[in-house]
Amino acid sequence: MNTNPDEAKLALWLEDELQGEDLASFEAWALTQPEHIAAREEIRAWKKTISSTLPASEEPPFPDFFNSKVLQAISQSAPAAEPVKVAKPAFWKSWLMPASAFAGMALAFWVGTKTHDQPQPQVVHHAPEVEIQPVVYTPDGVVNAVWTAGTGSSVIVLEGVNPIPDSTDFSETAYLDHEREIDSTAGRESVPH
C-alpha cells in the first residue's frame, strides 16, 4: 500500500478507528489542527445522518419462513444421490441414507434404462420415494397456496387471489394469431394442444 503511514493514521483517526496508544499519540497532534477536528466532526455528522436514515438492520419479511427456507435448502442440498424423504426428519438425519436403499435405487435406475417403451422418464420407478414437497410461498398474506402431489402432475391451488375483472379480454392473445397462421398456411385441422 503506497500510503504514508501518517496519512493512513489520519484517515483512521478521522473515522474514529484509532485506539489505544495510537489514538493517544495521534490525538495530541490532531487536536492542534482545527481543520482536522472540523473534518472529523463533519464525518461524524454525516454518519449520524445516513445511519439514522438507512437501516443497518432490518428483519426480512416472514422471518420464520426465511429461516425455514434456508434450512430446507441446506438439507436438500446434501449430495445429489441421497434423496430427502417427504416426512420431516431431523435435519442432520436427512443427510444420511442407508446404503441398501441407495443400492436399490441405483438398481431400479439401471433396470429402467434397459426398457425402451416407457412413455415417461425412468424416474417414475422411484418417484413416490423421492418426490420432494416443494416450498410454496405466497408473498401476499391474503393468498393461500396448497400444494398436492397429483396423479400425473403437481397441483398448487390458490385461494384468496383476486379475480381477474370480467372486462379483461384475452382475444388478442398472440398465441391465437400464431395458431391461425398455422391453420391458414397448412390448410389442415387445428393443431391439437
Add this chain to the structure above:
Amino acid sequence: MTHLSRIFFLFAFLAALLPGRMSAQEDPGKGAIGQIAVRVFYATDGDPSLAGDKFKKVSDKTEKLLRSETRLVFKNYLLLGKDVQPLFRSYENWAQPLKPSDEVLVRFEARTLPTPHSTPLDVELWLSRKKILKTDINLVGEKPLFVLGPQWRGGRLIISIALAPKENPDS
C-alpha cells in the same frame, strides 16, 4: 471549498488502481439447457363461450390430464394462450402466455443443471403485476405443474408449467 473537501484533497494521491473487472468473456450461463412451456387454460362448469369465441378446446390428452386431478375437474377447458421460452443455465427468464396482456407472467430460473430425470426450477407466478406465488419445483418429463388460479368470467384460470419437448416445443 468545505473543510471536508480540503482535508480529503490530501488523500488524492491515495487513489489506487481499482481492482480490474473480469475481462469480457463468453458467458456459459447464457446457454439454453431446455425450454419451458407455460399455458393458460380457462376452466369452467358454465358456458365456455364467455371466454370469447376465438379460443379452442384443449386436446384430449390435456383434458385427460386435467381431469385426473381432483381439484382441476371442470366441464369445459379452453386454451387461452401459450408461451415457450428457453431455460438458461444461470439466468432467469420470463414467459408471457397471454401476450400482449401481462395479466399472467411466469418467471423461472434453473436451480441446478437438469438431469435426464429432473429439472429443478425456481418459479414465480405473477398475476395482475403482483407476485402471487413463489415455489421451487422439479419438472419431470412431461408432467406439468398446474396452478389453479384466479376466477375469470365464471370460470378459473389454470396455469400449466412444463418442460417443452425438444423436438417440437410448439406441440
Add this chain to the structure above:
Amino acid sequence: MMNKSTAGSSKNEQGTGVPVGLDGSLSDPEDDFRLVALAQKGDMRSYDALVTRHRGRIFAMIRNMIHQEADAWDLSQEVFIKAWHALPRFEAKARFSTWLYRIAHNVVYDWTRKRKIESAGELNDEIFERNSIDPSASTAPSGGEAPDESMSHGELRVKIEAAMAKLSEEHREVVLLKDVQGLSYKEIADVMGSSLGTVMSRLFYARQKLQALLKDEYESR
C-alpha cells in the same frame, strides 16, 4: 410447507440459550464463534440461531444495495445457504459478520451481473422494469416507517437513496459498509477484496459525490 414456530424469534432466546437483539446487534462476536463451532459440527439449531442473529443486517445491506425487496430476500437466503456450505472454511480470524458481508458482496455482484443479460424471449422490456409493477404489490409487508414519523425524515431517505443509486456499485457498497454498517477500513477491505488504500479512495470519492448530490439537503440540517 415447512415452517418453524419460532414466534418472536428475534426477541426470545433460541434453543441455544443465546439472547438475540431485536435489531440484530452483534453484542457478542465471541458467542458467534461458539455457535459457528457448533454449527461446523452439524448442529443446525446453532446455525439457525446464527441466521436469526444476522439476517437483519444482511437483508438491510443487500436491500440498500439493490433496492429490490423481493430479490433482497432471495439473495439474503442465498448468503446463508452459501455460508453454510463454506462454514468448514471459516476460521475465527475475523468476525463472523464480516465473513457474511464478504459472501453478500459476492452474491450481489453475481446477481448484478445476471441482471444485465438480455432475455432471448420476446417479452417487452418494460416487464423487467420493477417500477412498472404495481407499487402496492410489495412482495412482503413493508417494514416501513411508523405513520407518525416526520415527512422530512422520509424525504431525506428518498434523497439519500436516490443519491446512492447514482453511485457505482463499489462506491455505494463502501459507503453502506462504512457509514451504515459501521465496519472498519480493514474489514471493508476484506469484504470487498480490495486494498486498504483502494477502500479509502473509494470512500473519499463516494462521499464527495454524495456531498455534491445532497448539498442542499445536507446544509439545511
